[in-house]
Amino acid sequence: MADKELKTYTISIYSENNVGLLNRISSIFLKRHFNIESLTTSQSEIKDVFRFVIVVNIDEERVKKLIQQIEKQVDVIKAYYHTDEETIFQETALYKVKSSSLFEERHIQNIIKESHANIVTVSPEFFVIEKTGFRNETDRLHQDLAPFGLLQFVRSGRISVTKSKMEITELLSKFKKDN
Amino acid sequence: MKTRDQIALQEAESETIKITGAEAVIRCLLAEGVDLIYGYPGGAIMPVYDELYKFQDQLNHVLTRHEQGATHAAQGFARTSGKVGVAIATSGPGATNLVTGIADAQIDSTPMVCITGQVASHLLGSDAFQETDIIGLSTPVTKWNYQITKASEIPEIFAKAFYVAKSGRPGPVLIDITKDAQFNSFNFSYKKCLGVRSYKPVPELDLDAVTQAAELINNAEKPFIVWGQGVILGRAEQEFKDFVEKSGIPAAWTILGLSALATSHPQNVGMVGMHGNYGPNILTNECDLLIAIGMRFDDRVTGDLNTYAKQAKVIHFEIDPAEVDKNVKADLPVLGNCKESLKVLLPLVEKKSHPKWMQRFNDLMKIEINEVIDKDLRPRKEGLSMGEVIVSINKYTKGDAVIVTDVGQHQMVACRYAEFIRSKSNVTSGGLGTMGFALPAALGAKMGAPEREVVAVIGDGGYQMTIQELGTIFQTQAAVKIVVLNNDFLGMVRQWQQLFFDKRYASTEMVNPDFVTIAKGYFLDAKRVDKRKNLDAAVAEMIASDKPYFLEVCVEKEDNVFPMIPTGASVSDIRLK
Numbered sequence: 001m002a003d004k005e006l007k008t009y010t011i012s013i014y015s016e017n018n019v020g021l022l023n024r025i026s027s028i029f030l031k032r033h034f035n036i037e038s039l040t041t042s043q044s045e046i047k048d049v050f051r052f053v054i055v056v057n058i059d060e061e062r063v064k065k066l067i068q069q070i071e072k073q074v075d076v077i078k079a080y081y082h083t084d085e086e087t088i089f090q091e092t093a094l095y096k097v098k099s100s101s102l103f104e105e106r107h108i109q110n111i112i113k114e115s116h117a118n119i120v121t122v123s124p125e126f127f128v129i130e131k132t133g134f135r136n137e138t139d140r141l142h143q144d145l146a147p148f149g150l151l152q153f154v155r156s157g158r159i160s161v162t163k164s165k166m167e168i169t170e171l172l173s174k175f176k177k178d179n
Numbered sequence: 180m181k182t183r184d185q186i187a188l189q190e191a192e193s194e195t196i197k198i199t200g201a202e203a204v205i206r207c208l209l210a211e212g213v214d215l216i217y218g219y220p221g222g223a224i225m226p227v228y229d230e231l232y233k234f235q236d237q238l239n240h241v242l243t244r245h246e247q248g249a250t251h252a253a254q255g256f257a258r259t260s261g262k263v264g265v266a267i268a269t270s271g272p273g274a275t276n277l278v279t280g281i282a283d284a285q286i287d288s289t290p291m292v293c294i295t296g297q298v299a300s301h302l303l304g305s306d307a308f309q310e311t312d313i314i315g316l317s318t319p320v321t322k323w324n325y326q327i328t329k330a331s332e333i334p335e336i337f338a339k340a341f342y343v344a345k346s347g348r349p350g351p352v353l354i355d356i357t358k359d360a361q362f363n364s365f366n367f368s369y370k371k372c373l374g375v376r377s378y379k380p381v382p383e384l385d386l387d388a389v390t391q392a393a394e395l396i397n398n399a400e401k402p403f404i405v406w407g408q409g410v411i412l413g414r415a416e417q418e419f420k421d422f423v424e425k426s427g428i429p430a431a432w433t434i435l436g437l438s439a440l441a442t443s444h445p446q447n448v449g450m451v452g453m454h455g456n457y458g459p460n461i462l463t464n465e466c467d468l469l470i471a472i473g474m475r476f477d478d479r480v481t482g483d484l485n486t487y488a489k490q491a492k493v494i495h496f497e498i499d500p501a502e503v504d505k506n507v508k509a510d511l512p513v514l515g516n517c518k519e520s521l522k523v524l525l526p527l528v529e530k531k532s533h534p535k536w537m538q539r540f541n542d543l544m545k546i547e548i549n550e551v552i553d554k555d556l557r558p559r560k561e562g563l564s565m566g567e568v569i570v571s572i573n574k575y576t577k578g579d580a581v582i583v584t585d586v587g588q589h590q591m592v593a594c595r596y597a598e599f600i601r602s603k604s605n606v607t608s609g610g611l612g613t614m615g616f617a618l619p620a621a622l623g624a625k626m627g628a629p630e631r632e633v634v635a636v637i638g639d640g641g642y643q644m645t646i647q648e649l650g651t652i653f654q655t656q657a658a659v660k661i662v663v664l665n666n667d668f669l670g671m672v673r674q675w676q677q678l679f680f681d682k683r684y685a686s687t688e689m690v691n692p693d694f695v696t697i698a699k700g701y702f703l704d705a706k707r708v709d710k711r712k713n714l715d716a717a718v719a720e721m722i723a724s725d726k727p728y729f730l731e732v733c734v735e736k737e738d739n740v741f742p743m744i745p746t747g748a749s750v751s752d753i754r755l756k
């Protein structure tokens with residue numbers, strides 16, 4: 001069946017910024033044994049409205065049901081799901097490397113330049129490189145830097161905006177008008 | 180003239196007064212029209228109890244004997260009164276004891292507000308005495324919950340709690356209040372909640388969908404209605420009856436839909452699901468149009484989904500968008516409160532009857548009567564059957580009692596055979612199947628509908644899970660009639676062991692106490708019946724009493740409930756034996 005095909009979906013949730021909502025939302029996934037590939041929370045474009053970006057790898061029928069359960073939550077204003085093609089998305093990675101490598105290994109500077117990464121901090125002991133991009137780009141940089149000794153590596157969850165419009169402001173102003 | 184509720188609300192809304200959080204809790208409840216709550220005190224909720232003492236002439240607090248009892252009583256109250264039930268408890272064990280009732284209310288869509296005390300806010304997270312994360316614990320089983328740590332939050336949160344609990348698809352809400360928030364003073368004023376911007380209780384009615392529904396209904400040759408509790412919760416009984424009668428379509432109920440349409444109605448063809456009637460289950464897989472109204476296709480209703488009504492088009496009238504396509508794909512969802520959608524639908528539906536199709540139900544009913552019902556209601560064995568006890572109750576209540584059931588064989592038998600002429604008369608734990616529900620729920624049901632006869636039908640197993648509520652019944656003198664159908668077994672489990680585990684009766688036989696003596700220990704009138712010839716007189720005496728009354732009926736130990744759809748089988752593979 002075509003709709004059973006696993007795919008990466010980005011779920012966007014607009015919500016009230018309430019303590020406890022994260023718990024409520026993650027329990028929806030837990031209950032159904034759905035893995036969360038990544039989760040990011042932040043403020044949204046609207047004052048006092050919070051945004052979750054959750055990445056899952058499931059089939060469309062299931063993601064639809066997830067959205068229904070998420071939207072059912074009292075503090076959720078609206079939830080959407082999108083495919084990769086429908087969104088602009090990025091991840092950010094940080095790489096902490098010994099400073100000596102930067103000065104002793106000329107090659108490392110080329111790697112940084114070619115990958116369009118930024119040097120965030122340089123100190124006598126270590127320096128930190130930041131790279132924002134697609135997963136394969138941050139992965140490649142990880143591979144390239146690994147031989148020089150990575151002291152630390154971390155990658156953020158996906159952040160994403162959609163190509164289509166999100167009609168949250170309209171929704172909220174309609175509520176204001178009706179009440 | 181204004182009602183007391185309106186005056187209380189107006190008073191509360193107009194003034195701003197400096198009071199403690201604990202007093203604010205009481206004033207919020209009064210403003211919401213609450214005059215009865217169930218609960219159990221303890222350290223972290225004592226400031227509120229102190230205020231309950233002061234307000235006792237306006238707000239009646241019923242002390243149950245266990246916090247679980249408080250939740251079930253609040254549920255029973257909500258189910259017969261249509262109002263929000265309220266339960267209150269202390270932190271820690273008081274709060275955790277609420278969880279079963281909350282989960283039950285969540286799955287059966289019962290409006291309930293639970294209030295728990297919590298350790299002082301500066302102690303949160305320190306593993307203080309009786310600290311428990313009740314917000315975390317109750318999150319998956321509440322419609323909404325919130326922890327109040329500042330007294331000033333109380334009015335707004337209570338207003339929202341009541342609004343959320345009763346609007347749209349109802350459900351339980353839990354409010355946890357730290358002890359300091361109960362002690363601290365603030366300027367109180369109360370405004371009812373009229374809406375929450377992130378929450379749409381009732382989806383907009385789609386007129387196109389209703390029009391399409393009418394077309395499907397008018398063109399169907401073998402249409403079949405299955406209704407659930409949504410009809411009762413939506414107060415749509417009249418609209419539903421009008422639709423059933425005009426369309427001439429046979430209609431069957433889920434266990435929670437029972438009593439929305441009189442059991443004697445000629446188009447009421449019985450119950451669907453695991454122990455439902457033969458006809459409606461078999462014909463689910465023959466109808467050409469399945470009209471689901473306010474029900475959620477629970478697996479106990481559908482059996483195997485892959486063989487459920489595959490030949491039929493499905494219309495789903497539903498208030499909760501998350502239920503659409505969850506288990507059964509709807510060809511046509513009609514979102515909204517069914518009271519509204521059925522009202523709009525009615526003029527579009529052609530007046531019809533389906534005599535041939537109806538005859539199919541009647542024919543299958545004849546088979547069921549021969550194979551099952553006769554044996555249940557007119558047994559030729561010496562021992563009493565559960566079914567004949569229900570028949571006797573029907574006789575003396577004239578089918579106009581609220582029947583509260585627990586969970587097990589007696590529940591299925593009672594729901595199959597009890598007669599109802601009025602809505603909101605069947606109180607049972609459907610979705611969660613919570614043994615121990617009935618006794619406290621019956622207390623609440625009686626308090627929610629004091630003018631009505633309330634008969635609790637309980638198994639000997641489930642009875643002993645909340646038997647301590649006899650104390651509450653004695654203390655309140657709520658005139659509940661308690662019937663224990665004693666088969667000395669966890670009967671429903673024993674039945675499964677007999678049918679599917681080669682009669683290996685692992686831990687299902689009980690050596691029971693003298694139930695009559697126990698009831699008498701609580702100073703209740705009590706009687707035991709074990710012979711057919713004494714049954715009617717005993718039931719008559721019980722119903723005639725205007726006090727709480729306990730009746731133990733010793734029934735056949737190893738009777739089984741049929742028909743039955745074995746787990747995982749198709750509805751049309753329903754067994755008669």
Ligand SMILES: Cc1ncc(C[n+]2csc(CCOP(=O)(O)OP(=O)(O)O)c2C)c(N)n1
Nearest residue numbers: 587588589612614638639640641669670671
């Ligand atoms: C709290 C709880 N524990 C276990 C069960 C599983 N269970 C379902 S029916 C049943 C037997 C009930 O026995 P009894 O109350 O005597 O009723 P009977 O079936 O004999 O009429 C059990 C153990 C349950 N539903 N609820």
Ligand SMILES: [Mg+2]
Nearest residue numbers: 638639668670
């Ligand atoms: Mg039993």
